[in-house]
Amino acid sequence: xxxxxxIVIGAGSGGLTVAVGLANLGKSVAVIEAxxxxxxxxxxxxxxxxxxxxxxxxxxxxxxxxxxxEVRRKRDALRxxxxxxxxxxxxxxxxxxxxxxIDPHRVAVATPEGGERTLHAAHIVIATGARPRTTSIPGLPxxxxxTNETIFEIPDTPRHLAVLGGGVIGMELAFxxxxxxxxxxxxxxxxxxxxxFIPEVAEALGExxxxxxxxxxxxxxxxxxxxxxxxxxxxxxxxxxxxxxxDDVLVAxxxxxxxxxxxxDAAGVAYSARGGIAADxxxxxxxxxxxxxxxxxxxSAFTHSANAQGRRVTQRIALPWLPARAPEPFYPSxxxxxxxxxxxxxxxxxITERYHPKLVKRIRVDLVTQTDRGYTDDxxxxxxxxxxxxxxxxxxxxxxxxPRASEMISLFTLAIQERISLYRLYRxxxxxxxxxxxxxxxxxxxxxxxxTGLNRELPTYLLHRWAGGRSRGLGGGSRGTAPHV
Amino acid sequence: xxxxxxIVIGAGSGGLTVAVGLANLGKSVAVIEAxxxxxxxxxxxxxxxxxxxxxxxxxxxxxxxxxxxEVRRKRDALRxxxxxxxxxxxxxxxxxxxxxxIDPHRVAVATPEGGERTLHAAHIVIATGARPRTTSIPGLPxxxxxTNETIFEIPDTPRHLAVLGGGVIGMELAFxxxxxxxxxxxxxxxxxxxxxFIPEVAEALGExxxxxxxxxxxxxxxxxxxxxxxxxxxxxxxxxxxxxxxDDVLVAxxxxxxxxxxxxDAAGVAYSARGGIAADxxxxxxxxxxxxxxxxxxxSAFTHSANAQGRRVTQRIALPWLPARAPEPFYPSxxxxxxxxxxxxxxxxxITERYHPKLVKRIRVDLVTQTDRGYTDDxxxxxxxxxxxxxxxxxxxxxxxxPRASEMISLFTLAIQERISLYRLYRxxxxxxxxxxxxxxxxxxxxxxxxTGLNRELPTYLLHRWAGGRSRGLGGGSRGTAPHV
Numbered sequence: 017x018x019x020x021x022x023i024v025i026g027a028g029s030g031g032l033t034v035a036v037g038l039a040n041l042g043k044s045v046a047v048i049e050a051x052x053x054x055x056x057x058x059x060x061x062x063x064x065x066x067x068x069x070x071x072x073x074x075x076x077x078x079x080x081x082x083x084x085x086e087v088r089r090k091r092d093a094l095r096x097x098x099x100x101x102x103x104x105x106x107x108x109x110x111x112x113x114x115x116x117x118i119d120p121h122r123v124a125v126a127t128p129e130g131g132e133r134t135l136h137a138a139h140i141v142i143a144t145g146a147r148p149r150t151t152s153i154p155g156l157p158x159x160x161x162x163t164n165e166t167i168f169e170i171p172d173t174p175r176h177l178a179v180l181g182g183g184v185i186g187m188e189l190a191f192x193x194x195x196x197x198x199x200x201x202x203x204x205x206x207x208x209x210x211x212x213f214i215p216e217v218a219e220a221l222g223e224x225x226x227x228x229x230x231x232x233x234x235x236x237x238x239x240x241x242x243x244x245x246x247x248x249x250x251x252x253x254x255x256x257x258x259x260x261x262x263d264d265v266l267v268a269x270x271x272x273x274x275x276x277x278x279x280x281d282a283a284g285v286a287y288s289a290r291g292g293i294a295a296d297x298x299x300x301x302x303x304x305x306x307x308x309x310x311x312x313x314x315x316s317a318f319t320h321s322a323n324a325q326g327r328r329v330t331q332r333i334a335l336p337w338l339p340a341r342a343p344e345p346f347y348p349s350x351x352x353x354x355x356x357x358x359x360x361x362x363x364x365x366x367i368t369e370r371y372h373p374k375l376v377k378r379i380r381v382d383l384v385t386q387t388d389r390g391y392t393d394d395x396x397x398x399x400x401x402x403x404x405x406x407x408x409x410x411x412x413x414x415x416x417x418x419p420r421a422s423e424m425i426s427l428f429t430l431a432i433q434e435r436i437s438l439y440r441l442y443r444x445x446x447x448x449x450x451x452x453x454x455x456x457x458x459x460x461x462x463x464x465x466x467x468t469g470l471n472r473e474l475p476t477y478l479l480h481r482w483a484g485g486r487s488r489g490l491g492g493g494s495r496g497t498a499p500h501v
Numbered sequence: 502x503x504x505x506x507x508i509v510i511g512a513g514s515g516g517l518t519v520a521v522g523l524a525n526l527g528k529s530v531a532v533i534e535a536x537x538x539x540x541x542x543x544x545x546x547x548x549x550x551x552x553x554x555x556x557x558x559x560x561x562x563x564x565x566x567x568x569x570x571e572v573r574r575k576r577d578a579l580r581x582x583x584x585x586x587x588x589x590x591x592x593x594x595x596x597x598x599x600x601x602x603i604d605p606h607r608v609a610v611a612t613p614e615g616g617e618r619t620l621h622a623a624h625i626v627i628a629t630g631a632r633p634r635t636t637s638i639p640g641l642p643x644x645x646x647x648t649n650e651t652i653f654e655i656p657d658t659p660r661h662l663a664v665l666g667g668g669v670i671g672m673e674l675a676f677x678x679x680x681x682x683x684x685x686x687x688x689x690x691x692x693x694x695x696x697x698f699i700p701e702v703a704e705a706l707g708e709x710x711x712x713x714x715x716x717x718x719x720x721x722x723x724x725x726x727x728x729x730x731x732x733x734x735x736x737x738x739x740x741x742x743x744x745x746x747x748d749d750v751l752v753a754x755x756x757x758x759x760x761x762x763x764x765x766d767a768a769g770v771a772y773s774a775r776g777g778i779a780a781d782x783x784x785x786x787x788x789x790x791x792x793x794x795x796x797x798x799x800x801s802a803f804t805h806s807a808n809a810q811g812r813r814v815t816q817r818i819a820l821p822w823l824p825a826r827a828p829e830p831f832y833p834s835x836x837x838x839x840x841x842x843x844x845x846x847x848x849x850x851x852i853t854e855r856y857h858p859k860l861v862k863r864i865r866v867d868l869v870t871q872t873d874r875g876y877t878d879d880x881x882x883x884x885x886x887x888x889x890x891x892x893x894x895x896x897x898x899x900x901x902x903x904p905r906a907s908e909m910i911s912l913f914t915l916a917i918q919e920r921i922s923l924y925r926l927y928r929x930x931x932x933x934x935x936x937x938x939x940x941x942x943x944x945x946x947x948x949x950x951x952x953t954g955l956n957r958e959l960p961t962y963l964l965h966r967w968a969g970g971r972s973r974g975l976g977g978g979s980r981g982t983a984p985h986v
Contacts, residue, residue, distance in 0.1 A: 441915075
């Protein structure tokens with residue numbers, strides 16, 4: 017039996033963060049990976065999708081097949097580089113195979129050669145991620161049903177791509193393939209695209225989808241496929257719609273956590289009511305010394321959140337005497353659609369749960385009409401929406417839609433982390449002309465509203481200061497702490 | 502004689518900020534403008550230049566004449582809109598004409614019709630801005646010597662544009678006209694382009710200028726022009742170089758403050774040793790109740806700094822009982838070259854003046870090789886350079902070169918304003934994959950260096966903690982306060 021300080025199951029973003037972090041601190045670490053180093057992000061997620069989006073922006077519909085080949089080339093090169101680099105890290109053993117917990121300290125690894133190795137460690141970190149949820153569409157051949165795991169492998173762009181799902185993955189790839197010249201139709205069972213976000217996002221993206229010639233059927237689902245005519249039958253509110261000439265269907269309807277065959281029961285690791293492995297804000301599961309991070313837990317499914325959770329687990333394992341009190345942050349999000357969508361802070365559900373609706377003030381600044389950058393760049397649509405506590409200007413949630421939203425959002429992530437109010441953002445000097453100067457407009461609008469309406473703002477604040485939200489104090493959400501009002 | 506609460510001379514960014522701010526607070530304000538509402542920014546600065554840069558990026562060398570026409574159309578439309586809007590502001594009188602101080606409370610206005618009006622006010626704000634410095638090149642016809650005030654008026658792009666000056670204006674327009682199809686040659690007397698910035702900026706821009714086919718002659722100056730052959734003779738280190746086929750010369754060698762004919766002596770307003778009107782961090786001149794802001798002072802020459810100074814003066818005039826102690830910030834800068842350049846915090850001179858060199862630690866993160874966004878986007882060049890206090894991680898100065906640098910910089914402006922150290926930036930979660938995740942690399946590098954080299958870092962810090970810089974305590978720079986070490 018081989019012994020290690022820590023065993024990490026899964027060499028994706030979260031797992032590698034812990035493995036490299038601990039190895040660099042001198043701990044012996046085994047990383048077990050069933051498929052590819054880099055996980056979803058490098059292989060079937062951020063890296064190929066962002067390369068595709070960039071190439072589609074750059075080259076449009078000229079030579080789409082070579083664009084797809086270039087995406088694969090860059091993905092493979094990065095995977096090879098990362099595999100090589102992690103193989104070189106001192107104290108880190110990269111083991112290919114399928115891992116299964118035998119008990120809280122032992123892991124069996126079925127190697128590709130058919131053998132089995134048994135590893136032992138003081139700590140085990142589960143970072144097995146998730147995979148695309150699939151669906152069954154009668155008549156649709158398996159080869160025409162794509163997911164993010166297979167779509168980057170197709171040799172040429174579809175003539176007509178049906179995208180099932182209007183979330184982050186669906187939106188990013190719908191825009192990218194449209195720019196590559198495919199006809200694209202989005203079908204979602206949800207009432208609108210991007211329905212995890214505030215409705216203004218769907219409104220802005222809807223206009224852009226329309227302008228790009230991408231049809232959207234919301235509240236609709238795919239019922240059947242006819243190979244002979246390449247027709248995808250969709251049902252929307254009892255009405256049947258036939259999408260013609262659909263050669264590929266991208267299924268992007270959600271993610272399923274990779275918990276099967278891991279021996280979680282054998283080790284006594286508990287599940288969360290939200291699905292996946294239950295883990296606290298430091299990644300600790302129900303079993304001492306077993307941690308879970310990233311997509312396999314019920315929390316934020318982003319590379320950057322898996323990384324951040326990995327850093328916290330590294331700290332817990334390596335420096336267990338440090339107090340584990342720092343709340344897990346609200347993770348920002350970024351969607352690389354056209355325009356980009358980025359968010360920071362609490363979800364609307366978390367706000368509703370914790371604060372009385374009258375305590376929350378919403379400020380919306382339009383980037384088209386209220387920033388000079390929007391004017392010089394002929395911006396079509398974009399906004400900053402900030403939800404803040406009335407009177408105090410404490411920032412709760414931010415949504416930005418517009419070019420470079422993914423880069424602008426970190427200003428707000430920092431403001432929220434450091435509890436910097438809109439009054440202090442008003443003091444900041446933003447370079448001109450930038451979209452960021454819209455932040456000044458947000459702060460300015462808040463200040464003006466508050467100061468000129470003080471006779472209304474102050475009583476409203478005092479009245480609802482202590483009232484709380486729907487279930488204040490019941491601690492519905494385990495992640496993040498609500499700012500003091 | 503007409504009487505006002507405040508007279509503002511100059512309807513540019515700074516002047517209008519004060520005028521609208523005070524008018525909205527119910528004060529009667531006269532704004533005197535000699536030419537166009539909107540000042541340099543709207544008419545001959547940011548707005549036309551950023552429109553041009555955006556159009557050049559979008560359309561390249563196709564139809565450059567119509568691109569230039571579009572720039573003028575958008576500029577004129579904005580000017581008309583602003584002129585109309587400011588004309589509608591309650592309590593604000595917009596008066597066209599040339600202003601001259603008669604005494605500390607009276608201003609004579611020579612109107613375009615040839616008349617003269619005399620205005621009186623309790624407060625006077627001078628915001629007359631600056632204009633391009635010119636030079637004399639023997640043989641060069643006036644019509645071929647352009648500045649930012651005239652270049653947007655030319656009907657078509659030059660075949661060969663010589664740009665004198667390698668600063669912000671020179672760089673922005675060199676790249677834009679190159680993309681529009683002109684041959685472009687930059688001639689600067691300075692040892693490198695962008696010589697007000699750290700040398701790494703010139704290095705990165707130099708590569709890009711080269712790749713775009715823009716020739717640069719540094720340490721060189723234009724000596725003469727021959728109309729017959731369209732040859733601009735340039736001297737570089739005693740060597741004569743003939744630039745052939747030069748049809749236009751853009752002079753962008755600096756700015757001259759508009760102080761002439763203002764009657765400053767009559768009112769007793771003093772000049773600064775740095776040139777322009779002397780003003781403290783609240784815009785107060787040597788004469789009580791007379792203020793100066795923006796380019797006419799010796800401080801930062803950006804629209805956003807004029808705006809920020811305008812807000813401070815508005816506060817001084819409207820709320821004089823508020824303590825005037827908040828230090829003026831270090832203004833960020835943004836240059837919309839390709840790639841963009843943005844800075845925040847102190848200049849290198851200010852750092853040298855205040856801190857012992859060994860107390861300052863420089864962290865450089867390469868956006869090409871150290872961020873995945875650089876990889877997916879095939880980034881050619883880009884970096885984040887941060888100067889921070891050793892051990893404490895207090896941020897002093899930041900330079901970013903790369904796409905969206907102008908939007909990324911505000912994260913650092915906020916960190917500097919709020920004294921957020923690199924340790925706290927390390928805790929932040931940055932969306933993946935963005936260029937902003939380079940900030941995490943900066944913080945990570947600093948932490949790793951500091952923690953692994955503590956036996957070196959701690960004594961170095963303690964040794965130089967109190968030593969100070971070249972002239973610590975002598976208060977060489979009037980703007981901004983040095984962070985505590």
